[in-house]
Amino acid sequence: MLIDTLCSVALYCQRCGKVQLLDVPLFSGKQQLKLRCGACGEQMGETILRPKHGLGLTIHCGVCGKSTYEQFSWHQLKKLRFEKLYCHHDHFELGYIGRWQDIAEFLDFNDAEYDSLHPGDGDRFLERQQILLEGLTRVHELAAHGDLSCPCGSQEVSAGLMGDSIVLQCQECGSSCVLPMRSAEDLAHIYQAVGASWRLRSTL
Known part of the structure; x- marks a missing residue:
């Protein structure tokens, strides 16, 4: 062979x-x-x-x-x-x-x-994919270290992609949080965006 x-x-x-x-x-x-x-x-x-x-x-x-x-x-x-x-x-x-x-x-x-x-988009497709993946990685890191929890107090949180956004959902009460990830600025402020809706350790 x-x-x-x-x-x-x-x-x-x-x-x-x-x-x-x-x-x-x-x-x-x-x-x-x-x-x-x-x-x-x-x-x-x-x-x-x-x-x-x-x-x-x-x-x-x-x-x-x-x-x-x-x-x-x-x-x-x-x-x-x-x-x-x-x-x-x-x-x-x-x-x-x-x-x-x-x-x-x-x-x-x-x-x-x-x-x-998308003739006017140029390299934006790969750039958006990069931002989404990096945002998802940061959310997973928060959850893995126990730094992320739902307002109900549960840390059983799932994260997924929906269009240009990351969706967090509590497995305990069903609450959800949508984090737009359309630009590098969204990525830079991801901790503030999560903290505005969900419980995030203030040390981060």
Whole structure:
């Protein structure tokens, strides 16, 4: 069985929102490889090569805060050209795997398609995605440290994306809070915005 000596993955960095297209060598002698964002250094995931099983890929999801694991056998890798990667928990699109050229062509097509639908928007689409992901990361960090709670006192809070906003919802009483994330200014004032509606530790 003959397969390429490497495959490629393109992942959305869950911190800065940029798309990183990376090569994954299959016969480099390295069993594990950390996949890091070239822009901010964030670890986006990692690969592990198993001689009998093929390629294992772990990707971190900034939306649900969990990791997704995908396993590709050598037979699958032989035929793989382009495949989308999704979070197993909330079906959020995390990136793509396949041949470098096929992934690059898909990304170029997506950019051209967006530009044709929003000719005056320029790079605002990627910028907005970056702001949303960074805002969601900061909210998750607040919740993880116990610094965020509903006005009812509960800390059982879920966070999700709706358009250009982050929505917080209390799992205890059902109260919700909408945080617009349309600009860098919204991101800079996210703690004040959360604190205006919900309980936020004053030390932050």
